[in-house]
Amino acid sequence: MTSSSAPVPASPGGPQHHRPLRRLTARGRGEAHRVASxxxxxxxxxxxxxxxxxxxxxxxxxxxxxxxxxxxxxxxxxxxxxxxxxxxxxxxxxxxxxxxxxxxxxxxxxxxxxxxxxxxxxxxxxxxxxxxxxxxxxxxxxxxxxxxxxxxxxxxxxxxxxxxxxxxxxxxxxxxxxxxxxxxxxxxxxxxxxxxxxxxxxxxxEKDHTTSWHPHHIAERYGLFTIIVLGETVAASTVAVKSAVDEHNALGELLPIAAGGLLIVFSAWWIYFAVPIHGHLRSNRQAFLWGYGHYLIFASAAAIGAGLEVAVEQTVGKTHISTLSASAAVTLPTALYLLTVWALHSRHFKAGIVQQAVLPVAALLVICCTFLGDWAVLAAGLVSALTVVTGAALTARTGTHEHGEKASVPAA
Incomplete structure (x- = not known):
């Protein structure tokens, strides 16, 4: 991870861009319009x-x-x-x-x-x-x-x-x-x-010198990777549902899992991108904690897709595990995702204990959904969606009180 003390070389978009070989020098931390390549x-x-x-x-x-x-x-x-x-x-x-x-x-x-x-x-x-x-x-x-x-x-x-x-x-x-x-x-x-x-x-x-990482660029890179991992979750669960429907004609039993899974993934995307995080990455200490913590965000996001596949296979009788175990395969990584996003992102932008409690309480409720049998995944999806709605309502209410108008950025 990387610092503002580094020199600012010609950027890849500058006059030297078309040279086949260039010196590999540090880019400027304050470089404008820095985006993923x-x-x-x-x-x-x-x-x-x-x-x-x-x-x-x-x-x-x-x-x-x-x-x-x-x-x-x-x-x-x-x-x-x-x-x-x-x-x-x-x-x-x-x-x-x-x-x-x-x-x-x-x-x-x-x-x-x-x-x-x-x-x-x-x-x-x-x-x-x-x-x-x-x-x-x-x-x-x-x-x-x-x-x-x-x-x-x-x-x-x-x-x-x-x-x-x-x-x-x-x-x-x-x-x-x-x-x-x-x-x-x-x-x-x-x-x-x-x-x-x-x-x-x-x-x-980096104990004596920090490299010149770009806060906006880093935030975008992590955000894009989160989207890709969530996309893989959607793809994996879709293939599992299709396979189950083709082999077992169990569409009725699979619809609650499919609907709940989509609500979970859509909510996971919304909650992650509810607030811009790059402004929080002002020091190496903050960046280290934030960057390392994303191991849990990425791993839990990918595990949600694996859990949805397990739930589908258990529903059509292709596994030898209980409904409780299959439900936990979805609800536990979902709860971990909610807690980790709160710890790394959302808590820095919350005002008051009510807003701070939204995601931790939602994670607890998602875990409780584990015990709802065949409706566990759908219930977890509904809780996730309700979390988004609640967060947006609280943010809008805070914006109304502080600025006399609704907040423009919905949050969870």
Missing amino acids: PLELFFDLCFVVAIAQAGVELVHAVAEGHAGEGIVNYAMLFFAIWWAWMNFTWFASAYDNDDMLYRAVTLIQIFGVLVLAAGVSSAFRDHDYLAVWLGYVIMRLAMAAQWLRAARSAEGAERTTDLRYAGGVLLCQVGWLGLVLLPEPARPWVFLVMVIAELCVPLYA
């Missing part, structure tokens, strides 16, 4: 392939009655996917010069993501992490090369920061070898140690 959007879409594979395996694990093991495996693999995405996202916010070499190295990272995605099934079912590790090697070597290239054009504290990032990435990649070489009982401990090590790399690298 087509390469970044393509990068995100390819990452969703890996997320989809993790979701499929989570569905299989929960449907077969191995929810505990499945959740642990999902959390581990999702961290690997999310962390690689985040490393690139913050680097690109500071150093994206969009020249040919930058694009080529980014495409190499995308290739690494696809290798990782190909190894998700083996990691989930057999605890064989070789393909996942190889995919990570490709991604992380490319990422380290980007940092070294940036260091070549930097001086002083900025150069030191870039070199620390490159060294930290490479050392951590060696540490991940433990998932391949050590006995299976030791691997969860290796994972925990390596997660701590990975999270400490940015803290150490």
Whole structure:
């Protein structure tokens, strides 16, 4: 993650834009009209392939009655996917010069993501992490090369920061070898140690100099990835419903799940984008907490789709789990999503205890919906939709009292 002290080079839209190779220098944190590039959007879409594979395996694990093991495996693999995405996202916010070499190295990272995605099934079912590790090697070597290239054009504290990032990435990649070489009982401990090590790399690298990440650009990148993950949730649940209808002709039983699932996803989108968050990202400390916390937002959003698939399969008799377990597969990630969005976004824009309580209370009510049997998913969807309506009404009321007119931005 990245700082305003960096020099402001010619931006990719400037007069040097068409040169095939340019110095990889820091972009300005105050740069106007900074938006996500087509390469970044393509990068995100390819990452969703890996997320989809993790979701499929989570569905299989929960449907077969191995929810505990499945959740642990999902959390581990999702961290690997999310962390690689985040490393690139913050680097690109500071150093994206969009020249040919930058694009080529980014495409190499995308290739690494696809290798990782190909190894998700083996990691989930057999605890064989070789393909996942190889995919990570490709991604992380490319990422380290980007940092070294940036260091070549930097001086002083900025150069030191870039070199620390490159060294930290490479050392951590060696540490991940433990998932391949050590006995299976030791691997969860290796994972925990390596997660701590990975999270400490940015803290150490930026202790003397912060990179020039762009608040609006970062907020947009995270928002776009949230949309893509929610879109994958819609796609996965739609395929599950279609398959169930085709094979079992159970449209009547599936309609409450389909309707509830759509209400949950629509509400999840609304709640996330109810307030602009970039103005809150004013310091590295705030940005670190916000950026790291999105692990739970992304993981829970993707898990909602997996839960909807489980609910569909349980309804048509393709699983051996109870209705309560199938309902929990939807309601628990939904509640986690609501709580995490409140903690990272909404609470910074609420006035008074009533507004602050909307999302936490909604999360509690969604959990209570777990016990409503076949109507649990629909009830959770209705609670989510009511949360949006309540938040918008409270925001409008506050706007009326403070400004004499309704607030223009609905919130949850």
